[in-house]
Amino acid sequence: MDPNRLRGLLAAHARTFALTLRVLPASLREPLGITYLLARASDTIADAPGLAPDRRLTLLENLAALLHGNDLRAWCPVTWDGLSQSERELMLAMPALLASMDALVDRDMLVVLWQTILQGQIFDLQRFGPGANPLTPQELNHYCSLVAGSVGAAWTDLIARHCPRILLRPQKEMRDLAVEYGKGLQLVNILRDRSADRLLGRGYVNEGDLASLFGQAAESLRSGEVYLAGLSPGRILMASALPLDLALPTLRLIMEAPGIPCVKIPRRRVRLILLRSTASLWLPRRPDPAS
Secondary structure, three states: OOHHHHHHHHHHHOOHHHHHHHHOOHHHHHHHHHHHHHHHHHHHHHOOOOOOHHHHHHHHHHHHHHHHOOOHHHOOOOOOOOOOHHHHHHHHHHHHHHHHHHOOOOHHHHHHHHHHHHHHHHHHHHHOOOOOOOOOHHHHHHHHHHHHHHHHHHHHHHHHHHOHHHEOOOHHHHHHHHHHHHHHHHHHHHHHOHHHHHHOOOOOOOHHHHHHHHHHHHHHHHHHHHHHHOEOOOHHHHHHHHHHHHHHHHHHHHHHOOOOOOOOOOHHHHHHHHHHHHHHHOOOOOOOOOO
């Protein structure tokens, strides 16, 4: 894919993650950017109001079968009524994104990651039929593991492959911490968006369980703090810390006002968080180019 087109898609669809990618070493920037956009594309299909649920499920199952068969270039572009301009561009870009992934040295690792995310998106569609009850705690943990814990694990494996000296703890230990970190980030998103999700027929949480879920999210984010302490200072640490820097104040706002439909950190505060996060670029670090 043309680098300018890739950057344009990331700017349109990744928002904060696009900023994260900019500070990563080049060897991590492309594979993570392409995988993010593909997962965003399948998420667009999963949430498409212009498609019947059974059609969405069929498209996602076709994608999963394509990945299982290792034929990444066989996907045909899909569009439908109701897409925004940026969503339509993302759908039409999928063949080029898949071809780009097929050429990456990390291809197999990234295919496994996207397959796992697709499992979560398919589970979501299958689980929430008309009148469905909220997820059980076990189902919620399973869902968060598929769509977000898997990202933490793959993130760590990519660091270990491309920049191994950045990891200050054993890879297995860091991987386990990253899974919990990712699950915590996803849970914060679910708690923040739960009113809007209910309007779409998706009850990820039971309102009576909020107190325990707040504690669960905080505990998972503490795993993120331990994870960050296991990274050498520098660009990778900054990129890994930014989601936590945004999730912690978001969780506090939700806990302070659980009845508000959707809390949002003011842009000014987001800019301040981004500015403060640059401190990790100037801390003492190992003599490693990746940092």
